[in-house]
Amino acid sequence: xxxxxxxxxxxxxxxxxxxxxxxxxxxxxxxxxxxxxxxxxxxxxxxxxxxxxxxxxxxxxxxxxxxxxxxxxxxxxxxxxxxxxxxxxxxxxxxxxxxxxxxxxxxxxxxxxxxxxxxxxxxxxxxxxxxxxxxxxxxxxxxxxxxxxxxxxxxxxxxxxxxxxxxxxxxxxxxxxxxxxxxxxxxxxxxxxxxxxxxxxxxxxxxxxxxxxxxxxxxxxxxxxxxxxxxxxxxxxxxxxxxxxxxxxxxxxxxxxxxxxxxxxxxxxxxxxxxxxxxxxxxxxxx
Numbered sequence: 001x002x003x004x005x006x007x008x009x010x011x012x013x014x015x016x017x018x019x020x021x022x023x024x025x026x027x028x029x030x031x032x033x034x035x036x037x038x039x040x041x042x043x044x045x046x047x048x049x050x051x052x053x054x055x056x057x058x059x060x061x062x063x064x065x066x067x068x069x070x071x072x073x074x075x076x077x078x079x080x081x082x083x084x085x086x087x088x089x090x091x092x093x094x095x096x097x098x099x100x101x102x103x104x105x106x107x108x109x110x111x112x113x114x115x116x117x118x119x120x121x122x123x124x125x126x127x128x129x130x131x132x133x134x135x136x137x138x139x140x141x142x143x144x145x146x147x148x149x150x151x152x153x154x155x156x157x158x159x160x161x162x163x164x165x166x167x168x169x170x171x172x173x174x175x176x177x178x179x180x181x182x183x184x185x186x187x188x189x190x191x192x193x194x195x196x197x198x199x200x201x202x203x204x205x206x207x208x209x210x211x212x213x214x215x216x217x218x219x220x221x222x223x224x225x226x227x228x229x230x231x232x233x234x235x236x237x238x239x240x241x242x243x244x245x246x247x248x249x250x251x252x253x254x255x256x257x258x259x260x261x262x263x264x265x266x267x268x269x270x271x272x273x274x275x276x277x278x279x280x281x282x283x284x285x286x287x
Contacts, residue, residue, distance in 0.1 A: 024164060028157065035157065041139070042146055043139075043239070046137055046139040049134065050086075050087055050134055051134040052137060052140050054080050055126070055140075056243060057076045057079045058076070058080050058125060059122070059242065059243060059262075061075075063242075063264070064076060065113050065114075065118065066115070074109075074110055077110055080106075081106040084106070088128075088132075091131055091132050094131050094132075095131055105117065106121065143243055144245050144246050147240070147245060147272065148268075148272045150236070150269075152276045154229070154232065154273065155273055155276040155280055157225070158280075159280035159284050159285065161221045161224055162281075165220050165221045165224070166220060168286075170214075170217060171218060177210060178211055181203065181207050185201075188200060237265055240265035241265065242264075243264070245264060246263040
C-alpha cells in the first residue's frame with residue numbers, strides 16, 4: 001500500500017513568480033482593452049455640430065482674451081453670435097427671456113469683452129442649446145472625464161511596463177550608494193577634510209558610471225511606450241485643439257499670460273497623466 005502511494009506522481013504546482021506574471025499580463029491586457037474602448041469612443045463620436053461650434057468659438061474668445069488679444073476675442077464672439085442667430089428660432093419661441101439675455105450678452109461682449117462675461121455667456125448658451133435640442137458630441141461633452149480616464153489607464157500601462165522591465169532592486173541599490181557617497185563628500189567638504197575629499201573624488205568616475213547605469217535602466221521602458229505616447233498625444237491634440245477641458249473655480253493672474261481660469265487639452269492631459277503616474281508608481285513600484 002505504501003509502495004503504491006509513494007509511486008503516485010504529485011502534479012507540479014505553479015510557482016508564485018509565474019502566477020504573478022500571469023496576473024500582471026491579465027491586468028495589462030484588461031487595461032489595454034479599456035483604453036482602446038475609450039479611444040474608440042473619442043474618435044467615433046467627434047464632429048462639428050452647431051452646438052460644438054458655438055461653444056468652441058466662445059472658448060476661443062476667452063483664450064484670446066487671456067492672451068491679450070481683445071480683437072481676437074471679438075472675432076470669435078462674432079462667429080459664435082452668427083452661429084447662434086441661425087439656430088435661435090426654437091429658443092425664441094420656447095424661452096424668449098433667455099434668448100434676449102443671450103443676444104444682449106453677445107452685444108455687450110462684442111463692445112467690451114470680459115472674462116466674467118464670456119463665462120456667463122457660455123453658461124447661458126449651454127442652457128439654450130439644451131432647450132433647443134441641439135447636441136454637443138460625446139467626445140466634447142464629456143471631454144474632461146474622457147481625457148482623465150485616458151490618462152489614468154495609459155499611466156497605469158506605463159507603470160506596469162516599468163515595473164516589469166526595470167530591475168528596481170538594482171536601481172535602489174545604486175541610488176542608495178550614490179546618495180551615501182554624496183552625503184559623505186558633503187560632510188568632508190563641510191569639515192574641510194581635504195584628504196578625505198581627495199580620496200572620495202577618486203571614486204567619482206565609478207559613481208558617474210553607476211548613475212549612468214541607473215538612468216539607462218530607468219529609461220529602458222521609454223523605448224516601448226514613447227512612440228505610442230507621442231502618437232496618442234498628437235491624435236488627441238488634433239481632436240481637442242481649441243476645446244477647453246476644465247474651467248477652474250477661480251482665476252489666477254499669471255505674468256505675461258493673463259488670467260488663468262481654464263485648462264486646455266495639453267494642460268489637462270499633463271496634469272492628469274503625471275498625477276496618476278505618480279500615484280501608480282507609489283502604489284505598484286514603491287518609488
